[in-house]
Amino acid sequence: MISSARLRRLSCALLLALCGLCGALFSQPAVAQDISSPLAQLATDSYADTEAALGALALSGSPAAAGIVSALADGKLVFSAVPRQVFLRTEAGLVDPLTLQPVADPPAVKPVRVNNRVRRAIEAANGTLSLVSPDPARRLEAATAVARSRDTAALPALDLALSKEADPKVKTALTLARASIVMGQPGVSDAERIAAIGLVGAEGNQDALAILQGVPAESSPAVKQAAADAIAGIERSLAMWSMAQNVWYGLSLGSVLLLAAIGLAITFGVMGVINMAHGEMVMLGAYTTFVVQDAIRTYNPGLFDWSLIIAIPLAFLFTGLIGVIIERTVIRFLYGRALETLLATWGISLILQQAIRTIFGPTNREVGAPSWMSGSFDIGQLAITSGRLWIIVFAILVFVALLATLRMTRIGLEMRAVTQNRRMAASMGIRTNWVDAMTFGLGSGIAGIAGVALSQIDNVSPNLGQSYIIDSFLVVVFGGVGNLWGTLVGAMSLGIANKLLEPYAGAVLGKIALLVIVILFIQKRPRGLFALKGRSIEA
């Protein structure tokens, strides 16, 4: 229970914070600093005065300052001796540097002279001005540049920018930059240095690491120790984040494997049919997506964002139908002869590949991503792309839907019945032939759906399916045949293991290592992670 007094205090604090935010937001356009004295200095046309004026302009916070400095750099800042005044030379003639209004009665002018010292001052002023530029990206860039340069002279500019900054990202960068300068600034107490190190260390990212590694060698032992501790802390946290990132990639790869393998878990795991054409079902699903998008581009481009949603049921029906045809014409004659099925379905896979090659050509076809699948966001230091996120979500949806189909529907019940005892099921009036066809169709249809998703991350070519077939089989066998949960765990653990191995071994060696591990695992536990046990298992 929060007391009303505390509530009031809280709301006051919130209100204040809000005011502060608004103030920060509106400060730039609202306050126009007086820059008349630097303008007067520029009009004297002495190098020393120009240099001083540049410093003052940069820190003035005036919106006109940037224009004046760049005009000076371009030789378009001019002055008249009588009256002592500066103007900007534009195509429209001379204009007032503050108001940018044309000068009614232009006097005789000469450009403000520039030498190397002034040029350096211009650069410095530009850097400072960037820190308060209206463009946040530019401010961020400038802050990072300052942090690298550790230029003590930039300190006042940083303080100015910090006082105005509203964007949290830029503010962090500015704070870092300030701390990095303080760390190396002469005449600063160790306590201040260590406080600055703490501030940088708390940031915990790659930039902070770079800053800390730049602690001057001549610093006191306490400062160096603090820096070393902070570096170790950052490295730990970076390692954790990179691990987390790899796990995320692994989950993403795992869901791709799950999508590719889950249809196989039905045809191989439940029916015992070795379907080497499974990969081609995935490929057909991907091509269905291509055809749908092609039609949408031609007839109704506005629907493009819906193309995948439209493609999913179509891919399911189309590949499911192909699956049923394959089952009825070939596989049903080969039940109980697993190795023969393997050969026949391999033949079918060749035929399907060649058919697609004949129709669509051998090259990759372009399948676009709808707008809601592009883009990315960060969680901490995790970069999460929407595409990957959607594929994970989609894989889980497909998994749940399949599980529900098998558990809760009539056809699911019949499928399980036929798998467990074909003759008994038949004698109870289940049309086993029909169930076989439907089961195979379901497995193929799910492969087709997987193809829709995989069309987003892989090249849509006739060879698409080939690249998944071996992985899919390994996932199903690794997880334990006949067990959908095993397939889920198998896919995810293989995906994550692959991505965790990659940083150490490289992509190809990591893959090879994983293949070897799975081969060894299957030899240790020939029936996978979740094996059924019993007397009849070897019968």
Add this chain to the structure above:
Amino acid sequence: MSDIETLEPAAAEGAARKTLTEALLYLDGVTVTFDGFRALNALSFTIDPGEMRAIIGPNGAGKTTMMDVITGKTRPDKGDVFFDGGTTDLTKLDETQIVTLGIGRKFQKPTVFESHTVLDNLRLALKGQRRALPNIFRRETAAARERIDEIFETIKLTEHRGRLGGALSHGQKQWLEIGMLLAQDPRLLLVDEPVAGMTDAETAQTAELLREINANGHSVVVVEHDMTFVRDLGVRVLCLHEGSVLAEGTLDQVSANERVIEVYLGR
């Protein structure tokens, strides 16, 4: 776990139970569980050297699992299985080692090598070199030929020796398999339902065949449902139920047992 002790049916056995060193085969407290289902529940019994024993019991009583445990196909969760007067712990050995010790097994479903001739079936089973490389250059000895002829006489398949194993009738396959066991010359034969699917005449012949084998010094354990056949054998009977021994004794004693009648024979 504690319910095993309370369930242990110690009443029926005891008297017939031999000590470890006297028994050819010694099972004590053998328990096997498949995914929560207790196929064998603290099963204990012994077989004497030279003894023939019939094991009966309803389906699911654990008869086949018992054979799996003895032959090393299934490892027990707990319990002891010893062979040859307690000298050998069978739970530590694999199938092939157990066969080499002299325990032969005939499966419920007759399994002969279908694409080999009957003769080759026996040749393969005949006691002798089992290692791979020496068998590449192996030549058949005269002694081996004689022994095979003897076995053919015993199993009465001499005129079928040239036929493929797969071409034999069901009963002939059963005999061939028994013949293959004989060829291995085991000290203990485990025979699982040898007369299932046989005619009455074949059943009687099989009983005679097993008695003959037993008379030649082989110990035999026969698992069978066919009561006529068990009576023909005329040996001690062990009745299993739910993975443990329900009753033991002569067939008459066992069939008079109230519990046996209740769970197996029916009233």
Add this chain to the structure above:
Amino acid sequence: MSPSDTRPPALIPTNGLVFLGVLAAVAVLVPLLNLTTSPDAAVHVPTYVVSLLGKYLTYALLALSVDLIWGYVGILSLGQGAFFALGGYAMGMYLMRQIGTRGVYGDPVLPDFMVFLNWKELPWFWYGFDLFPFALLMVVLAPGILALVFGWFAFRSRVTGVYLSIITQAMTFALLLAFFRNDMGFGGNNGLTDFKDILGFNIQSDGTRAVLFFLSALALGLGYVLCRFLVRSHFGKVLIAIRDAETRVRFTGYRAENYKLVAFVVSAMLAGIAGALYVPQVGIINPSEFSPANSIEIIVWVAVGGRGTLVGAALGAVLVNYAKTYFTSGFLAPYWLFMLGGLFVAVTLFLPKGIVGTYYEWREKRRPPADAAGEPLPDPKPAE
């Protein structure tokens, strides 16, 4: 009791004699017609045909090696191509070392691709390959040792049937990925090629080609006799028994895993020899030989010819590859995969015993049943 019962089947049955006879005739005639007749003569066999036929013969030997384990032990290896390729690479490495300074970069020791990769010295596993006998040893040892290690693990843990097929496929896939890497030191993507000579003879010359052809035929013939010898021995009977009832074999006291292992290793070595003969005749070896698709294609050769018949496997390899050459060169080229795919389906559905197996069955039916004892033909049944 008729005496024919106990007489063992002939080492080489009639069909085998026919096979060996035809093979011997081809082995002598083809090189002879290539070398002694003028290119204009009607009976002249052009050199490219000699090499092509030689390639078929090495494929036939490879098919024979598959048939030994698939037809007689029931091991469907989807990675046999890996053993073939390893044998090929061993020979390729010898041929690379023979190039010497004639390579593009003219390095006396390093093959061109190593110079290109800026390698300074020969990797240790290339040592010795300049010696022909060492290379020959590796031709059989490299596949043999891989098969020994892989099979030892697999058979001991009783990985059988489709599981074994899947992990053999994973094995060749892993090797494919590995050999594609430049760092492996086997020429990466491009493999080994631009061979100059073998034992000092120009590898392009007609004479060398003829000798290589003759050797391929000889290897095929010897391979056939070896396989026949193995399958009709007591050892071979155990193999067939394993195919039909592995559990029974274990309960008869045989260590089935050891028998499988010996057969698997012998088969891998035969495949390695086939690969070694293939490479000099084709002039290149690259990682694509490891591709799982290649290994599956070998299976279809055997299936077409008839598994468990040896002669059939060799015949199937030659027939399918002749068809492949014929169809992939003309306007029918785009349809070859349709044909190959259709062949897979048709053979499994309509000709499960293959050409030779079906012929045996037909001959068997015509024979009076009393005589059926003759030669126990291994009846190819599904290996589960």
